[in-house]
Amino acid sequence: MDIAGSDLGALRHLPAVATVLGLADAAPLLEAHGRIATTQAIREALDQARDALRAGTASATDAASVLRTAQRLLETHQPALRPVFNLTGTVLHTNLGRALLAEAAVAAATEAMRHPVALEFDLDDGGRGERDDHLRALLCELTGAEDATVVNNNAAAVLLCLNTFALGRGAIVSRGELIEIGGAFRMPDIMTRAGAHMVEVGTTNRTHAADYQKAIDERTGLILKVHTSNYRIQGFTAEVGARDLATLASAAGIPLLNDLGSGSLVDLSAYGLAREATVREAVTEGAHLVTFSGDKLLGGPQAGFIVGSRELIAAINRNPLKRALRVDKIRLAAIEATLQLYRDPDRLAARLPTLRYLARSRDAIAAQAARLRDDVALRLGDAFRVDTGECASQVGSGALPLDTLPSACLLIRSTGSQRALDDLATAWRALPRPVIGRITEGALQLDLRCLDEADEALFVANLSAHA
Incomplete structure (x- = not known):
């Protein structure tokens, strides 16, 4: 040219x-x-x-x-990982990072980032220390277990236990507990990668103590019980409780590993939620090892906890895989600060965002929707109609899958085509702070359960960036 x-x-x-x-x-x-x-x-x-x-x-x-x-x-050139408004109605949204950390955990993590810390240094004798020591006493106090250790997530906790006690040996598990979690991540795959030989017992809907008993032989490494946290089998069902399995495992001289998945350190019914077995209860029932997550119902950073027998925890800590799965000083600081909050249960919901969001009343959320409706409508103009409505939130991340929480929302409908609504949802995902809702029954639904009242002005101002 x-x-x-x-x-x-x-x-x-x-x-x-x-x-x-x-x-x-x-x-x-x-x-x-x-x-x-x-x-x-x-x-x-x-x-x-x-x-x-x-x-x-x-x-x-x-x-x-x-x-x-x-x-x-x-x-x-904005950061790829940036804050969003989670208005999906799912409190622990895996794709949006699950639990928000308490301010105490954020402050502790910040301090750990800014300064050297005694991560593996014993301040009493000046020698080498163990990073698990920062959490061991707290976890034992809160769960009633003899000992405890921590890795980077719950899948890693299960993997490490299986690899320690069932490498090249049998791991007995009910067919009704062979779960798949997000991203097509399956329990059988974890067992295979751990080097365990999976021994399935029972059927999808019914498993009896005799099924486990018949499967135990000289090559059995452990019995695995998995909490089906992201689904429920109802109807003609039977399962063997953890207490009975612990008795059976102890008699055979093998450990029972009870994987709680989400795990909770408190009785959620005290906050108006469906009751879920606590970690302390799982320990009391006799499980030799109990695993659970840190970033789900516990409301902390991503982590996997293993609590139980002192002898078994010591064996786990000797496994070379433990080093590959350990957590760094930043996460340890945030975990410790989160666990400390559980020592003051009277103020836990006020300080822990996960419990605060889960415990919010429908009336409080409805009042917030009424406050925001006119401001949102003003910024959208005549092309859309904004109404308030009722909806149902969910816990998320596989916790309490059949239970929903009464909530309130803004419902945005196009006065023109459905395409306009899809375009709006796309445009709002491109805002300086993306707004994530969900389109249902011809409306863009914004469940306000996870919108703090202190962030209302920021939320409205952020919408002004939409042309």
């Missing part, structure tokens, strides 16, 4: 990178983004200007206009 002489002259007069960087208005960009990123954005802006000149579509190409283009480019 031939380029006219005037275009060649314009190309020669494009400002140099140093000239653009020298503008006074470049100083805030340098402060916010650094020299390397700002310089790269200016180079990209100059490339765009050259392309426009060659295509004959250029307008202003002076240093100030190049800087404005560079600024727009920098603004599009």
Whole structure:
């Protein structure tokens, strides 16, 4: 393609990178983004200007206009992992990061990031310490277990237990407990990767003590009981309780591993939720090992806890895999701060976001919906109608799958086509702080259960970015 002489002259007069960087208005960009990123954005802006000149579509190409283009480019380089408004109605939304940390946990993690900490250093004798020591006493106090250890998530906890006690040996499990969790992640796959030989007993809906008894032989490493946290089998069913399994396992001289999945340290019925067996109850029932998550009902950071027999925990800690699955100082600090909150149950719901959201009343959420309706409608204009409505929230992350929580919502409907509603949902996901709801029955539903009252003004102001 031939380029006219005037275009060649314009190309020669494009400002140099140093000239653009020298503008006074470049100083805030340098402060916010650094020299390397700002310089790269200016180079990209100059490339765009050259392309426009060659295509004959250029307008202003002076240093100030190049800087404005560079600024727009920098603004599009947002972090891939950034905060969103979770208005889906799922409190522990796996795809949105599950539990929000308590302020005490955030502060503890921040301190651990800013300073050296005695992670594996014994301050009493000046020698080497154990990182599990920071949590062991707390976990034992809260669960009643003899000993405890922690890894990076509950799947890792189960994997480590299986690999320690059933490597090359049998792991007996009911067919009705061979669960699949999110992302097509299946318990049989975990057992295989752990090196255990899976021994299925019973049927999908009915398993009896005799089924376990018949499966035990000299090659049995352990019995595995799995809490079916993300589904329920109802009707003609039978299962063997953990207490009976613990008696059977002890008589055979093998451990019972009770995987609680979500796990809870408190009786949730005290907060108006369906009752779920606590970790302490699982320990009291006699399980030799109990595993559970940190970032679900417990309301902390991602972690997997193993509590139980001192002798068995010691064997787990000697497994070389433990080092590969351990948690770092930042997460340890957040876990410790979260567990400390459980020592003051009277103020737990006020301090732990997960329990606060789960315990919010429908009336409080409905009042919030009424406050926000007009502001949201004003920002959407005549193309949409905004109403308040009732809905049902869920706990999420496989916890209490059949139980819902009465809630309230904003219902946004298009006054035109359904396509307009889909476009709105897409546009709101592109906001500076994305708004995530769900489209149901011809409306974009925003369940407000997880919107803190303190964030209402921010939420409304954020919507103003939608053109």
